[in-house]
Amino acid sequence: MRGIGISKDKKATIFNAFNQAENASDNNLKGFGLGLTISKKLVELLGGKLTLDSKLNVGSTFTLKIPVKLSDKPIIKTKEIKKTTTAFNLTAVVVEDDASVRLLLNDFLKQFNIEVYTFENAQNAINAIDEISYDFVITDIQLPKMNGIHFMEILKNHKLYKNQPIIAMTGRANISREEYLKIGFAEVLIKPFNSNQLQDVLHRFFKSSSIPIKTKVVESTEKATVGFSIKSLQSFLGNDIASIKNTLQIFLEDTKKNSLTLIKAKEDTDIKTLNEISHKMLSMFKQLEVKAVIPYLEVFETTTTIDKAKFIDFEKQLNNFIKTLEEYLN
Structure with missing residues (x-):
């Protein structure tokens, strides 16, 4: 032709x-x-x-x-290239108290043909573990009701435990990887970690196969972000804008609830709650590189007193970020 x-x-x-x-x-x-x-x-x-x-x-x-x-030049017909992705064909248990991080891990693991059971706390996971034939566990360390270390010890004494890898997640970098391994974990991921780090851990323990990628039309966007970055979410979710926005929406709702909890903790001089909620919030704020808010949360995570002037500045920065995120999602 x-x-x-x-x-x-x-x-x-x-x-x-x-x-x-x-x-x-x-x-x-x-x-x-x-x-x-x-x-x-x-x-x-x-x-x-x-x-x-x-x-x-x-x-x-x-x-x-x-x-x-x-024209004498023939029309060149391009061959369709069949793309493939990695598949692990596994079942995972994920324990994470932050809803947006939990959703992010769930969506990411499913891309690799991994069936995922997610839990907000370790006690709920233990209650359901008899019904789950799992291949590995990913658990946060600082959890409500029961911490990740205690959860790991209970799992290892459970009748269904057969040396499945139990991987720790933590935002605290003051404990070395070797110490986590000595405690009994198979590996540790320091938050915020990226998608490549998590994939490397999976490849270390499991064999994978290649499967064709299902054709999926994803919405593209060049909408700029202000005061935060979605590069990490794009890496985890394959630039699937619908999934990214869904994760951000959950994060926004969680942030508003956590903000109210922090305000009440300040009014009640509840240092323990202030520490715990700040620690919980830090993971996703670091994942999104919210530089205006992170320094305050890092202080509140370990503080033994409440600096009211600093807290007022924190509220201002947090409210500005919430408004910016709402505008981005709308």
Whole structure:
């Protein structure tokens, strides 16, 4: 099959036609407007001809003739490339008290054909573990009701435990990887970690296979973020904008609730709650690189007193971020 070609010289002169056409005139086209005059001029530049046959009370017929040259170059047919992705075909148990992080891990692992059971706390996971034939566990360390270390010890003494890897997640970098391994964990991920780090851990323990990627039309966007970054979410979720926005929406709702809890903790001088909620919030705020808020949460995470002036500044920065995120999602 061959295509129609127009010489470069003719293409270059077309742009000059609009300047010339305003002064052009033709008796055959008189009365039919500037548009036809411009059209006629362009046709002539291409070596063609535009004519008019008009009959009173009958109508008008416009005839356009343009000489063309058929290209000798064949049209190249591109072959469709079949893309593949990694599949582990496993079952995972994820324990994380932060709803947005929990959703992020759930969506990420499912991309690798991993069935995921998520729990907000370790006690709920233990209550359900008899019904789950799991291959590995990912658990946060600082959890409500029961911490990740105690949870790991209970799992290892459970009748269904068969040396499945139990992977720790923590936002505290003051304990080394070796110490976590000595305690009994198979591996540790320091928050915020990226998608490649998590994949590396999975590859260390399990064999994978390649499967065709299911064609999925995803919405693309160039919408800029202000005061935060979604690069990490894009890495985890494959630039799936719907999933990213869903995760951000959950994060926004969680942040508003946590904000109210922190305010009450300040009013009640409840240092323990202030520490716990700040620690919980830090993971996702670091994941999103919310630089205006992170320093305050890092202070509140370990503080033994409440600096009211600092807390007022924190509220201002947090409210500004919440407003910015709402505008981005809307």
